[in-house]
Amino acid sequence: MKAKEQEFLIHLEQHKGMLHKVSKIYMDDKDDQQDLFQEIIYQLWKSHNEFKGNSQLSTWMYRVAINTSIVYLKKEKRKPEKFDSFPENIPEEENDSDEKESQLAHFYKAIQKLNKIEKAIIFYQLEGFSHKEIGNHLGISEGNARVKLNRAKDKLKTIIKSQGYEL
Amino acid sequence: MNFNNLQSEWQNENTENVSIPTTLEKIHSANMPLEKIKKNLKKEFIYQILSIIFIGVFPLLYKLPKTAYAPYYLLFTMFLAVCIYYLVKLYIFFKRLNNYTLNTKDSLYETYFDIRLNMEMYKTFGFALIPFLILYLLGILYNKNPDFVSTNLTNNSLLLAVFGIVAFSFLYMGFAVEWWVNHYYGKYAKEIRNVIDQLKED
Numbered sequence: 001m002k003a004k005e006q007e008f009l010i011h012l013e014q015h016k017g018m019l020h021k022v023s024k025i026y027m028d029d030k031d032d033q034q035d036l037f038q039e040i041i042y043q044l045w046k047s048h049n050e051f052k053g054n055s056q057l058s059t060w061m062y063r064v065a066i067n068t069s070i071v072y073l074k075k076e077k078r079k080p081e082k083f084d085s086f087p088e089n090i091p092e093e094e095n096d097s098d099e100k101e102s103q104l105a106h107f108y109k110a111i112q113k114l115n116k117i118e119k120a121i122i123f124y125q126l127e128g129f130s131h132k133e134i135g136n137h138l139g140i141s142e143g144n145a146r147v148k149l150n151r152a153k154d155k156l157k158t159i160i161k162s163q164g165y166e167l
Numbered sequence: 168m169n170f171n172n173l174q175s176e177w178q179n180e181n182t183e184n185v186s187i188p189t190t191l192e193k194i195h196s197a198n199m200p201l202e203k204i205k206k207n208l209k210k211e212f213i214y215q216i217l218s219i220i221f222i223g224v225f226p227l228l229y230k231l232p233k234t235a236y237a238p239y240y241l242l243f244t245m246f247l248a249v250c251i252y253y254l255v256k257l258y259i260f261f262k263r264l265n266n267y268t269l270n271t272k273d274s275l276y277e278t279y280f281d282i283r284l285n286m287e288m289y290k291t292f293g294f295a296l297i298p299f300l301i302l303y304l305l306g307i308l309y310n311k312n313p314d315f316v317s318t319n320l321t322n323n324s325l326l327l328a329v330f331g332i333v334a335f336s337f338l339y340m341g342f343a344v345e346w347w348v349n350h351y352y353g354k355y356a357k358e359i360r361n362v363i364d365q366l367k368e369d
Contacts, residue, residue, distance in 0.1 A: 005191055017182030035198065041187065042194045047268050060268065067267040067274045070362055073198045073355075104176050117365040120271065125170075126177045139272025144368050153170060 008048055012041065015061050018127070025119050026069040028112045036072055043068045063137055066123065070116045103165075110159040118152035125149055200355035201278065204285060205261050207351055212254060219250055231310065239306065246299045253292040260285060275363050282356045286348050293344030300336045305329065 012019075019040050023033040044064050051060050111119055117138070124134045135145035160166065188194055196202045225231075226239050260281075267274055308328065309316050319325040 008191070009187065009189075012187050016185045016187050017180070020182050020185040021177070021180070038188070038194055039196060039198060041191070042196050043199075043267050045191050045194070046196075050268055063270065064267050067269075067271055068199070070271065070275065071200055071278060071359060073200060073203065073358075075198060103173065104180060107173060107177075115365050116362050117271075126174050128174070128178075137270055138366060139270035140366055141368070 008045060011057060011061075012044070015058060018058075018062070019065055022065045022069055022123060024108055025111055025123055026072065026116070027074065028109075032074055035075060036069060039072055040065045040068045062124070062127070066120045066137065070120065106160055106163060106165045107156075110156055110163060113159050114152060114155060117148065118155065121145065121149050121152050122156065200282065200359065201261070204282065204352060204355065208257060208261060212258070215250060215254060219247060222246070235306070235310065242299065242302055242306075246296070249292075249295050249299070253288070253295070257285070257288060257292075260288070272363070272366050275359055275366070279356060279359045279363060282352060282359065286352045286356065289348050289352070290344050293340055293347075297336050297340050300340060301333055304332045304336065308332070 019037060020033075022040065023037040027033045027036050044061060047064060051057065111122060114122065120138060121134055124137060129137070131146045131149065132142045134149065135142045138145065140148075223243060226236055231239065269277065315328075316325060319328075
C-alpha cells in the first residue's frame, strides 16, 4: 500500500467517529448511512491532495463531510423515509442502551426532520464550534449562523416533544 | 431541552466499533449529482454515436439516388462537426473535478452553476441541430415526392409545406430538449437551489 494512502487511512481512523455521526445525522436508514459514510471517505480521498495545510486537517475534513452530505442523493431503490421505524435502524448496542443512549436515539430520530442546513448547524454546534466558526464553514455571517442555530434548536425541541420525550 | 447534556452525550458516544475500509482502491462515488449527470451523459454519448453512424449510412440503407449523395454528405459533415464540437465540450466540462473543500455556500453555488451551465450547453446543442432537422425533412419531402416540389414552386402549397416543416422542427426540438434537460438534469439543480435558499438571511 502506498505511503500516502496509509497516512490518509491513519487520519481517517482518528476522525471516523465524526464522519460516522455526520452520516447518522443525514441518513436515517442504516444502509444509507453506510453509503454516505463511504461517499464521504471517497470525496476526502479524492480531494486530499488539495489540502494545503492552511487550516487543521480536522477542519478540512468537517467541511468536506458536510458539503458531501448536503448534496448527497439517497439511493432510489430504497424505501422512502419512515421515521416510525427509526429505532430498528439504530445499531444493536444502542437499542439495549441506558438512558443516555436513548436520549441520543431520540435526538437522531428528531434531527431527520430538520432541513440540510439546520442539520449542519446543529452538528457543528454539538462538535463545539462557535457561531463565528459555524458561519465560516457555511459561508454565512456570524449573526445569521446564530439566528439559524436558535431556530434549529427550537424546531428540534418541538419535534422531540411531539415524540413524547424531553431531553 | 438541555443542549449541554446532549452535547456531552454526543461527545461521549461510542464510535469505536465503526470500521473504515482497509484500502481505498475499491471505493467509488455513486450518488452525487455530478456523478449521476456524468453517468447520464455517458449513456447519451453512446446513443449519439449510434445515431451519427445510422445517419451516416442512411443513404446506403435506403438506396437514395446517386445525385442526392453529394448534398446529403455535405449536410452530414456539417452535422457531424456540430455534434463533435458539443460532445467534446460536454466531455471536457465534466472531466474537471468538483470542489467540496470550499465553504458550504461556495461549494453549493459552484455545483449549482456547473449543473445549470451543462443544462444550457445541452439546450444550445439541441437548438443547433434544428437547421439540420429542417433540411433533412425537406430532403425527405423532395425524395418521396419530387413532383410536389417542382409543380408547386410558384404557389402556396410548397410554402405551406416548408412552413409546416420549420414550425414542426422548432416546436418538436424546443419541447423535446426542454423536457429532456429538465427531466434528467433540472431536478438536481432544483434540489441544490433549495439548499442555497436555506442559507439565505431571514
